[in-house]
Amino acid sequence: MGTIAGLHPHARLGHMEALEGAIINERKLELIANEMANVSTAGFKRQRITFEEYLLPQQDQTSRNAKGERVVTDFSQGPVHRTGNPFDFAIVGEGFFVIETPQGERYTRAGDFTLDAEQRLVTQEGYPVLGDGAPIMLEDTTGVGVWLSEDGRFFVDETQQGQIDVVRFENPQGLGREGRNLYVETDASGPGEQMDGRVIQGAIEGANVNAVEAMVHLIDLYRSYEAQQKTLQTVDQLDEKASTTLGRVG
Numbered sequence: 001m002g003t004i005a006g007l008h009p010h011a012r013l014g015h016m017e018a019l020e021g022a023i024i025n026e027r028k029l030e031l032i033a034n035e036m037a038n039v040s041t042a043g044f045k046r047q048r049i050t051f052e053e054y055l056l057p058q059q060d061q062t063s064r065n066a067k068g069e070r071v072v073t074d075f076s077q078g079p080v081h082r083t084g085n086p087f088d089f090a091i092v093g094e095g096f097f098v099i100e101t102p103q104g105e106r107y108t109r110a111g112d113f114t115l116d117a118e119q120r121l122v123t124q125e126g127y128p129v130l131g132d133g134a135p136i137m138l139e140d141t142t143g144v145g146v147w148l149s150e151d152g153r154f155f156v157d158e159t160q161q162g163q164i165d166v167v168r169f170e171n172p173q174g175l176g177r178e179g180r181n182l183y184v185e186t187d188a189s190g191p192g193e194q195m196d197g198r199v200i201q202g203a204i205e206g207a208n209v210n211a212v213e214a215m216v217h218l219i220d221l222y223r224s225y226e227a228q229q230k231t232l233q234t235v236d237q238l239d240e241k242a243s244t245t246l247g248r249v250g
Contacts, residue, residue, distance in 0.1 A: 024049065024069055025225045031071070032218050035209045043109030043181055044207035046074045075172050078109075078208035080200060086146050087113045087121065087138075090205040091166060095197035098130040098165040099123055099182065105130070106182040107167065107175070107192065112204050125180055131162045148201040164199060167192035 031047050038044040050070050080090045089111035091097070096107035106127075113129055116122045119139040121129040128135035131154060138146050144157045152164045169175060174188025185192060 025221055027069065027071075029218070029221050029225070032214055032221065035207075035214045036211070036218070039207055039209045039211045039214070041110070041181060041207050042112040042204045043078065044209065045076075045078075045109065046207070046209050047071050048074055072173055073175075073177065074208060076208050077205070079206045080203050081206055082203050084202050086202060087115060088202055088204045089113060089148065089164070090200045090203040092198040092200060092205075094172075095166040095168050095195055096183065096192070098167055098192070100128045100130055100135060101182070104184075105192075106178065106184055108182050109205055110181045111199075123180075129164065131164045133165065134162075136162065136164065148199060150198050150200070151196050152199045166195055166197035166199065168195045168197075169193070 028049055031049065035046050048071070050072060075094075077092070080092065089097070091109060091111065096109060097111060099106045099108055108123070110123070113121050113123060115138060116126060119137055121131075121136040121138055123129065130136065136154065138154065138156055138161070140146055140156055146154070146156050148154055148164065152166055154161045154164060169185070169192055170190040171188060174186050174190070175183040176186050176189075178184055
């Protein structure tokens with residue numbers, strides 16, 4: 001595991017511990033601020049930081065304990081809200097919708113879809129949603145309507161028009177996280193595998209973020225960050241006092 005960017009070996013463990021703690025708290029603040037900004041975003045998944053202790057070699061050939069951070073995504077189910085919109089869809093359980101983008105296939109839990117001018121089911125950004133490996137066409141010619149069975153089969157005018165693609169990954173933590181609530185397959189995640197996921201029509205999965213809990217964590221982090229800064233200031237004051245005192249000896 002590599003060292004945290006910007007840190008260098010130092011003999012003053014108190015100073016380094018406070019500095020590492022401040023950097024980690026700063027990263028936590030970024031994640032919680034992102035949660036607060038996406039509390040109403042469909043399918044949004046919050047992130048958490050986990051820590052590991054490891055030995056960090058120092059310039060004097062000794063070692064000390066250091067903290068390493070790893071960001072993980074919480075893929076737990078978000079609340080499912082009924083909307084009544086026939087083009088809103090929510091996955092219950094594991095799995096991702098498959099989206100066609102100019103950069104290739106991407107994956108999302110956000111099911112707040114719509115129809116474009118070509119009667120294709122698309123995301124809010126206009127990216128086609130895939131079914132049976134191709135863009136889903138939902139042209140209702142008789143007014144009977146469009147509906148989706150829980151196993152993902154589309155019916156238009158009472159005629160089956162294909163099945164919405166839902167895939168799972170052996171290691172979803174390995175997915176690359178992109179903007180617009182999209183994920184990308186990586187070597188770490190492994191390839192997506194088609195699955196018979198449960199899909200609800202006329203509903204959206206909300207963000208798995210508890211706004212009250214996030215606000216409490218935000219307040220706690222601000223206090224912790226202030227404490228780390230005070231520790232750094234105290235160490236600096238001690239260094240200054242030591243240098244002044246030593247300068248008077250003799």
